[in-house]
Amino acid sequence: xxxxxxxxxxxxxxxxxxxxxxxxxxxxxxxxxxxxxxxxxxxxxxxxxxxxxxxxxxxxxxxxxxxxxxxxxxxxxxxxxxxxxxxxxxxxxxxxxxxxxxxxxxxxxxxxxxxxxxxxxxxxxxxxxxxxxxxxxxxxxxxxxxxxxxxxxxxxxxxxxxxxx
Amino acid sequence: xxxxxxxxxxxxxxxxxxxxxxxxxxxxxxxxxxxxxxxxxxxxxxxxxxxxxxxxxxxxxxxxxxxxxxxxxxxxxxxxxxxxxxxxxxxxxxxxxxxxxxxxxxxxxxxxxxxxxxxxxxxxxxxxxxxxxxxxxxxxxxxxxxxxxxxxxxxxxxxxxxxxxxxxxxxxxxxxxxxxxxxxxxxxxxxxxxxxxxxxxxxxxxxxxxxxxxxxxxxxxxxxxxxxxxxxxxxxxxxxxxxxxxxxxxxxxxxxxxxxxxxxxxxxxxxxxxxxxxxxxxxxxxxxxxxxxxxxxxxxxxxxxxxxxxxxxxxxxxxxxxxxxxxxxxxxxxxxxxxxxxxxxxxxxxxxxxxxxxxxxxxxxxxxxxxxxxxxxxxxxxxxxxxxxxxxxxxxxxxxxxxx
Numbered sequence: 001x002x003x004x005x006x007x008x009x010x011x012x013x014x015x016x017x018x019x020x021x022x023x024x025x026x027x028x029x030x031x032x033x034x035x036x037x038x039x040x041x042x043x044x045x046x047x048x049x050x051x052x053x054x055x056x057x058x059x060x061x062x063x064x065x066x067x068x069x070x071x072x073x074x075x076x077x078x079x080x081x082x083x084x085x086x087x088x089x090x091x092x093x094x095x096x097x098x099x100x101x102x103x104x105x106x107x108x109x110x111x112x113x114x115x116x117x118x119x120x121x122x123x124x125x126x127x128x129x130x131x132x133x134x135x136x137x138x139x140x141x142x143x144x145x146x147x148x149x150x151x152x153x154x155x156x157x158x159x160x161x162x163x164x165x
Numbered sequence: 166x167x168x169x170x171x172x173x174x175x176x177x178x179x180x181x182x183x184x185x186x187x188x189x190x191x192x193x194x195x196x197x198x199x200x201x202x203x204x205x206x207x208x209x210x211x212x213x214x215x216x217x218x219x220x221x222x223x224x225x226x227x228x229x230x231x232x233x234x235x236x237x238x239x240x241x242x243x244x245x246x247x248x249x250x251x252x253x254x255x256x257x258x259x260x261x262x263x264x265x266x267x268x269x270x271x272x273x274x275x276x277x278x279x280x281x282x283x284x285x286x287x288x289x290x291x292x293x294x295x296x297x298x299x300x301x302x303x304x305x306x307x308x309x310x311x312x313x314x315x316x317x318x319x320x321x322x323x324x325x326x327x328x329x330x331x332x333x334x335x336x337x338x339x340x341x342x343x344x345x346x347x348x349x350x351x352x353x354x355x356x357x358x359x360x361x362x363x364x365x366x367x368x369x370x371x372x373x374x375x376x377x378x379x380x381x382x383x384x385x386x387x388x389x390x391x392x393x394x395x396x397x398x399x400x401x402x403x404x405x406x407x408x409x410x411x412x413x414x415x416x417x418x419x420x421x422x423x424x425x426x427x428x429x430x431x432x433x434x435x436x437x438x439x440x441x442x443x444x445x446x447x448x449x450x451x452x453x454x455x456x457x458x459x460x461x462x463x464x465x466x467x468x469x470x471x472x473x474x475x476x477x478x479x480x481x482x483x484x485x486x487x488x489x490x491x492x493x494x495x496x497x498x499x500x501x502x503x504x505x506x507x508x509x510x511x512x513x514x515x516x517x518x519x520x521x522x523x524x525x526x527x528x529x530x531x532x533x534x535x536x537x538x539x540x541x542x543x544x545x546x547x548x549x550x551x552x553x554x555x556x557x558x559x560x561x562x563x564x565x566x567x568x569x
Contacts, residue, residue: 052170
């Protein structure tokens with residue numbers, strides 16, 4: 001799992017203290033960048049829906065766009081430099097494994113969401129739009145799930161690593 | 166009249182986009198993993214093959230040196246050469262596949278680059294990422310091809326090395342002892358003639374405060390401080406690593422077998438943070454690329470690690486670490502040219518005293534130097550027109566220098 005993360009995010013490594021803060025930053029940067037991509041893609045779909053007068057589609061996608069925006073703000077403003085993970089020299093293997101597990105889950109969900117947003121756009125261009133609201137709601141649910149994982153990760157960083165040492 | 170939609174025509178369903186996305190990502194990952202695995206397997210096979218070839222070639226030389234029948238070994242080497250030709254053909258096919266893959270990636274790269282100019286700004290970012298991924302894949306394929314080429318070249322080099330070159334690399338246990346004695350006496354002479362500065366505190370120590378303990382394969386030199394709770398201010402630990410011998414000869418480079426010693430040294434807790442220590446591992450046959458690569462990146466505030474290759478007379482260490490670089494001159498072996506020049510001088514003295522012929526093994530034994538140095542001196546003297554070399558191929562028991 002860790003190896004895959006190292007491939008996806010250059011410099012990813014929680015084992016050494018000096019790399020931990022940078023690894024966390026790199027994960028958050030990746031999340032933020034990818035979410036911005038999904039945001040741009042879905043924003044284009046709303047423009048097309050607006051031009052075609054599909055107000056209900058615009059409303060549902062705007063809902064997703066707001067969630068994406070909110071999530072990006074949370075990611076960019078998250079500040080836990082005081083977390084024991086970044087302050088202490090030695091952290092238990094269990095705590096490191098748990099962080100890698102959180103990050104992998106986030107990156108996995110993120111890749112799926114980005115790709116799904118692309119597919120929604122592609123299908124709109126093909127005219128296959130009869131179930132678009134259902135699919136957009138599914139994308140929204142996926143973003144919500146990611147937000148939950150991110151919140152759990154933040155909680156873990158603040159509390160659990162202190163206990164896990 | 167109601168306006169016809171341009172995009173939202175509802176001609177069909179999108180389908181489950183999340184499941185499809187999941188599937189597409191898994192497929193892409195599988196493909197990347199398969200490519201990695203295939204190249205890794207190829208690399209491991211070739212590496213294993215290189216070890217086999219090396220072993221067989223050296224075995225051939227050792228058998229010759231101890232005068233045993235060569236029939237079996239020669240047959241084995243010949244069949245290996247044939248196997249290698251087949252393997253090379255397979256690798257060539259693999260290389261062609263990789264080249265085609267690279268070509269396809271390059272075409273996609275070009276296509277994306279040209280489309281980038283045409284599309285709108287919002288889409289440009291998505292395209293750029295895809296382009297970035299393609300560029301990474303192209304670089305990875307290129308790297309894998311270079312790696313294969315390098316290993317192939319190593320095997321070709323081993324197979325094409327002539328016997329005399331291989332014979333130079335095969336050391337008898339006496340050669341190993343000479344190398345050890347020479348290097349350790351060089352270290353001892355440096356310790357007895359130089360003071361040292363602790364790089365962590367800047368404190369200076371004279372040459373008289375060294376405590377030196379010498380064991381068969383190890384020299385430990387240290388300067389201690391403190392009356393109660395003494396600690397080492399500067400400590401050098403030089404260890405001579407002898408590779409596994411085959412029929413009384415050694416040729417294999419040392420490598421992973423010293424990992425425990427290096428990690429043990431680095432991880433050992435020190436009593437104070439002002440204690441500078443250096444570990445010097447000395448090999449008569451040299452070091453594998455793997456271990457030299459690792460040592461070149463070791464960075465520790467209080468410790469330095471050096472690898473001494475007495476075969477190539479080289480010193481390997483982390484050159485980007487200031488304190489490690491500063492201490493390198495303590496452990497650098499004498500360059501081979503200097504040793505050869507010293508040998509030439511000794512032979513010239515003997516010639517002046519009337520000796521007219523020298524045999525490699527006898528000279529090596531007399532002056533306690535490896536045959537590589539003696540042969541080097543013979544070649545230098547032949548080039549200077551002082552004599553003529555008769556090799557075992559020409560009927561001599563061992564290479565002989567006849568003085569003109």
